[in-house]
Amino acid sequence: DAGVIQSPRHEVTEMGQEVTLRCKPISGHNSLFWYRQTMMRGLELLIYFNNNVPIDDSGMPEDRFSAKMPNASFSTLKIQPSEPRDSAVYFCASRNTGAAKNTGELFFGEGSRLTVL
Amino acid sequence: GNSVTQMEGPVTLSEEAFLTINCTYTATGYPSLFWYVQYPGEGLQLLLKATKADDKGSNKGFEATYRKETTSFHLEKGSVQVSDSAVYFCALSDPNTGGFKTIFGAGTRLFVKA
Numbered sequence: 001d002a003g004v005i006q007s008p009r010h011e012v013t014e015m016g017q018e019v020t021l022r023c024k025p026i027s028g029h030n031s032l033f034w035y036r037q038t039m040m041r042g043l044e045l046l047i048y049f050n051n052n053v054p055i056d057d058s059g060m061p062e063d064r065f066s067a068k069m070p071n072a073s074f075s076t077l078k079i080q081p082s083e084p085r086d087s088a089v090y091f092c093a094s095r096n097t098g099a100a101k102n103t104g105e106l107f108f109g110e111g112s113r114l115t116v117l
Numbered sequence: 118g119n120s121v122t123q124m125e126g127p128v129t130l131s132e133e134a135f136l137t138i139n140c141t142y143t144a145t146g147y148p149s150l151f152w153y154v155q156y157p158g159e160g161l162q163l164l165l166k167a168t169k170a171d172d173k174g175s176n177k178g179f180e181a182t183y184r185k186e187t188t189s190f191h192l193e194k195g196s197v198q199v200s201d202s203a204v205y206f207c208a209l210s211d212p213n214t215g216g217f218k219t220i221f222g223a224g225t226r227l228f229v230k231a
Contacts, residue, residue: 004160031217042221042224045218104168105151105163108161
Protein backbone atom coordinates (compact mmCIF):
# COMPACT_ATOMS: atom_id res chain seq x y z
CA ASP A 1 0.00 0.00 0.00
CA ALA A 2 1.20 3.50 -0.76
CA GLY A 3 2.09 5.61 2.22
CA VAL A 4 1.65 9.33 2.66
CA ILE A 5 3.11 11.05 -0.39
CA GLN A 6 4.58 14.53 -0.20
CA SER A 7 5.99 16.79 -2.86
CA PRO A 8 8.37 18.35 -3.48
CA ARG A 9 10.97 16.54 -1.38
CA HIS A 10 13.26 19.53 -1.56
CA GLU A 11 12.52 23.15 -2.35
CA VAL A 12 14.95 26.05 -2.47
CA THR A 13 13.46 29.45 -3.04
CA GLU A 14 14.16 33.09 -2.47
CA MET A 15 12.63 35.26 0.18
CA GLY A 16 9.30 36.68 -0.92
CA GLN A 17 8.40 33.84 -3.23
CA GLU A 18 5.29 31.71 -2.83
CA VAL A 19 5.81 28.12 -1.75
CA THR A 20 3.25 25.34 -2.12
CA LEU A 21 3.74 21.97 -0.47
CA ARG A 22 1.52 19.06 -1.38
CA CYS A 23 0.32 15.96 0.39
CA LYS A 24 -1.61 12.87 -0.57
CA PRO A 25 -2.77 10.98 2.54
CA ILE A 26 -3.21 7.23 2.77
CA SER A 27 -6.41 6.15 1.09
CA GLY A 28 -9.18 5.70 3.64
CA HIS A 29 -7.61 7.93 6.28
CA ASN A 30 -9.97 10.70 7.31
CA SER A 31 -7.62 12.95 9.28
CA LEU A 32 -4.62 14.88 8.00
CA PHE A 33 -1.98 16.79 9.92
CA TRP A 34 0.73 19.25 8.88
CA TYR A 35 3.84 19.45 11.09
CA ARG A 36 6.97 21.57 10.90
CA GLN A 37 10.31 20.32 12.20
CA THR A 38 13.29 22.52 13.06
CA MET A 39 16.31 22.04 15.27
CA MET A 40 15.29 24.91 17.50
CA ARG A 41 11.59 24.15 17.98
CA GLY A 42 11.35 20.44 17.33
CA LEU A 43 8.13 19.06 15.85
CA GLU A 44 5.26 21.57 15.78
CA LEU A 45 1.69 20.83 14.76
CA LEU A 46 0.56 23.54 12.34
CA ILE A 47 -2.97 22.47 11.42
CA TYR A 48 -5.13 19.41 11.18
CA PHE A 49 -8.19 18.40 9.20
CA ASN A 50 -10.90 15.86 9.89
CA ASN A 51 -13.06 14.75 6.96
CA ASN A 52 -11.50 17.58 4.90
CA VAL A 53 -12.56 20.25 7.40
CA PRO A 54 -9.91 22.28 9.27
CA ILE A 55 -10.35 21.58 12.96
CA ASP A 56 -7.50 23.44 14.63
CA ASP A 57 -5.15 25.89 12.93
CA SER A 58 -3.83 27.46 16.11
CA GLY A 59 -0.33 26.24 15.28
CA MET A 60 -0.12 28.16 12.02
CA PRO A 61 2.56 30.74 12.80
CA GLU A 62 1.31 33.67 10.76
CA ASP A 63 -1.19 34.76 8.14
CA ARG A 64 1.46 34.02 5.55
CA PHE A 65 0.66 30.35 6.11
CA SER A 66 -2.50 28.75 4.74
CA ALA A 67 -3.65 25.19 4.22
CA LYS A 68 -6.44 23.60 2.25
CA MET A 69 -7.90 20.17 1.81
CA PRO A 70 -10.24 20.29 -1.19
CA ASN A 71 -10.89 16.55 -1.11
CA ALA A 72 -10.02 13.43 0.85
CA SER A 73 -6.93 12.67 -1.21
CA PHE A 74 -5.15 15.99 -1.40
CA SER A 75 -3.95 18.83 0.79
CA THR A 76 -1.71 21.84 0.31
CA LEU A 77 0.28 24.05 2.65
CA LYS A 78 1.09 27.43 1.20
CA ILE A 79 3.50 30.10 2.40
CA GLN A 80 3.17 33.51 0.81
CA PRO A 81 5.47 35.37 1.00
CA SER A 82 8.17 33.06 2.27
CA GLU A 83 10.90 34.19 4.67
CA PRO A 84 14.25 32.63 5.66
CA ARG A 85 12.87 31.69 9.08
CA ASP A 86 10.36 29.41 7.35
CA SER A 87 13.22 27.09 6.41
CA ALA A 88 12.36 23.70 7.92
CA VAL A 89 11.18 20.22 7.08
CA TYR A 90 7.42 20.09 6.68
CA PHE A 91 5.71 16.78 7.33
CA CYS A 92 2.27 15.64 6.41
CA ALA A 93 0.71 12.80 8.39
CA SER A 94 -2.59 10.99 8.20
CA ARG A 95 -4.60 8.56 10.28
CA ASN A 96 -7.98 6.94 10.47
CA THR A 97 -9.99 8.26 13.39
CA GLY A 98 -13.06 6.17 12.75
CA ALA A 99 -13.97 4.39 15.98
CA ALA A 100 -13.39 0.89 14.68
CA LYS A 101 -10.04 1.60 13.07
CA ASN A 102 -8.58 4.23 15.35
CA THR A 103 -5.30 2.84 16.65
CA GLY A 104 -3.98 6.30 17.43
CA GLU A 105 -1.06 5.78 15.06
CA LEU A 106 0.03 8.62 12.82
CA PHE A 107 1.49 7.78 9.41
CA PHE A 108 4.05 10.30 8.21
CA GLY A 109 5.28 11.21 4.77
CA GLU A 110 8.98 11.62 4.08
CA GLY A 111 8.77 15.38 4.41
CA SER A 112 9.45 18.42 2.27
CA ARG A 113 12.68 20.21 3.08
CA LEU A 114 12.25 23.92 2.46
CA THR A 115 15.14 26.35 2.25
CA VAL A 116 14.34 30.03 1.88
CA LEU A 117 17.34 32.15 0.92
CA GLY B 118 -1.45 21.85 29.46
CA ASN B 119 -0.55 18.34 28.40
CA SER B 120 3.10 17.80 27.59
CA VAL B 121 5.89 15.30 27.10
CA THR B 122 9.43 15.62 28.43
CA GLN B 123 12.21 13.35 27.29
CA MET B 124 15.89 13.20 28.05
CA GLU B 125 18.14 15.41 26.00
CA GLY B 126 20.54 13.86 23.60
CA PRO B 127 22.57 12.94 21.93
CA VAL B 128 23.00 9.54 23.49
CA THR B 129 26.09 7.68 22.27
CA LEU B 130 26.44 3.96 22.92
CA SER B 131 28.58 1.10 21.72
CA GLU B 132 26.98 -1.79 19.91
CA GLU B 133 25.31 -4.32 22.25
CA ALA B 134 25.01 -1.78 25.07
CA PHE B 135 21.78 -1.35 27.06
CA LEU B 136 19.62 1.60 26.10
CA THR B 137 17.26 3.67 28.21
CA ILE B 138 15.64 6.88 27.01
CA ASN B 139 13.57 8.52 29.71
CA CYS B 140 10.15 10.00 29.01
CA THR B 141 7.68 11.57 31.41
CA TYR B 142 4.35 13.14 30.62
CA THR B 143 1.78 15.52 32.02
CA ALA B 144 -1.80 14.90 31.05
CA THR B 145 -5.31 15.22 32.33
CA GLY B 146 -7.30 12.10 31.68
CA TYR B 147 -5.88 8.89 30.24
CA PRO B 148 -3.78 9.37 27.14
CA SER B 149 -2.33 6.68 24.93
CA LEU B 150 1.46 6.78 24.85
CA PHE B 151 3.74 6.23 21.88
CA TRP B 152 7.35 6.00 20.81
CA TYR B 153 8.14 7.04 17.27
CA VAL B 154 11.48 6.67 15.49
CA GLN B 155 12.91 8.87 12.73
CA TYR B 156 15.74 7.55 10.60
CA PRO B 157 17.87 10.05 8.64
CA GLY B 158 16.01 11.63 5.77
CA GLU B 159 12.71 9.95 6.62
CA GLY B 160 9.47 10.74 8.37
CA LEU B 161 8.54 9.47 11.79
CA GLN B 162 7.23 5.95 12.13
CA LEU B 163 5.54 4.27 15.04
CA LEU B 164 7.86 2.07 17.08
CA LEU B 165 5.50 0.97 19.86
CA LYS B 166 2.54 2.13 21.88
CA ALA B 167 0.56 1.48 25.07
CA THR B 168 -3.03 2.50 25.64
CA LYS B 169 -3.56 2.06 29.38
CA ALA B 170 -1.72 1.87 32.68
CA ASP B 171 0.66 -1.09 33.10
CA ASP B 172 0.50 -1.95 29.39
CA LYS B 173 3.85 -2.82 27.86
CA GLY B 174 4.47 -1.93 24.24
CA SER B 175 7.19 -3.81 22.40
CA ASN B 176 8.66 -4.00 18.91
CA LYS B 177 12.03 -4.86 17.34
CA GLY B 178 13.55 -5.54 20.76
CA PHE B 179 12.42 -2.19 22.16
CA GLU B 180 9.93 -2.00 24.98
CA ALA B 181 8.26 0.58 27.21
CA THR B 182 5.78 0.27 30.06
CA TYR B 183 2.99 2.76 30.78
CA ARG B 184 3.55 3.79 34.41
CA LYS B 185 0.68 5.92 35.62
CA GLU B 186 2.04 6.29 39.15
CA THR B 187 5.25 7.88 37.89
CA THR B 188 3.73 9.32 34.68
CA SER B 189 6.53 7.71 32.71
CA PHE B 190 7.03 5.70 29.54
CA HIS B 191 10.75 4.98 29.34
CA LEU B 192 12.11 3.29 26.23
CA GLU B 193 14.52 0.37 26.71
CA LYS B 194 16.45 -2.07 24.58
CA GLY B 195 18.76 -4.72 25.90
CA SER B 196 21.33 -4.70 23.10
CA VAL B 197 21.48 -1.88 20.57
CA GLN B 198 22.75 -2.17 17.02
CA VAL B 199 24.32 0.38 14.70
CA SER B 200 21.10 0.30 12.70
CA ASP B 201 19.22 1.67 15.74
CA SER B 202 20.92 5.05 15.27
CA ALA B 203 18.03 7.47 14.83
CA VAL B 204 15.98 10.10 16.64
CA TYR B 205 13.38 8.76 19.08
CA PHE B 206 10.24 10.70 19.99
CA CYS B 207 7.98 10.05 22.92
CA ALA B 208 4.39 11.16 22.35
CA LEU B 209 0.90 11.11 23.81
CA SER B 210 -2.57 11.44 22.43
CA ASP B 211 -4.04 14.59 23.91
CA PRO B 212 -7.10 13.70 26.02
CA ASN B 213 -8.31 17.32 25.78
CA THR B 214 -8.96 16.74 22.09
CA GLY B 215 -10.50 13.31 22.50
CA GLY B 216 -7.18 11.79 21.56
CA PHE B 217 -7.23 13.61 18.26
CA LYS B 218 -4.02 15.55 18.59
CA THR B 219 -0.66 13.93 19.24
CA ILE B 220 1.81 15.83 21.41
CA PHE B 221 5.48 15.03 20.80
CA GLY B 222 8.54 15.38 22.97
CA ALA B 223 11.62 17.14 21.66
CA GLY B 224 13.25 13.93 20.45
CA THR B 225 16.42 12.14 21.57
CA ARG B 226 19.13 11.40 19.06
CA LEU B 227 20.86 8.04 19.48
CA PHE B 228 24.24 7.21 17.99
CA VAL B 229 25.42 3.60 18.14
CA LYS B 230 29.09 2.94 17.42
CA ALA B 231 30.37 -0.33 16.00
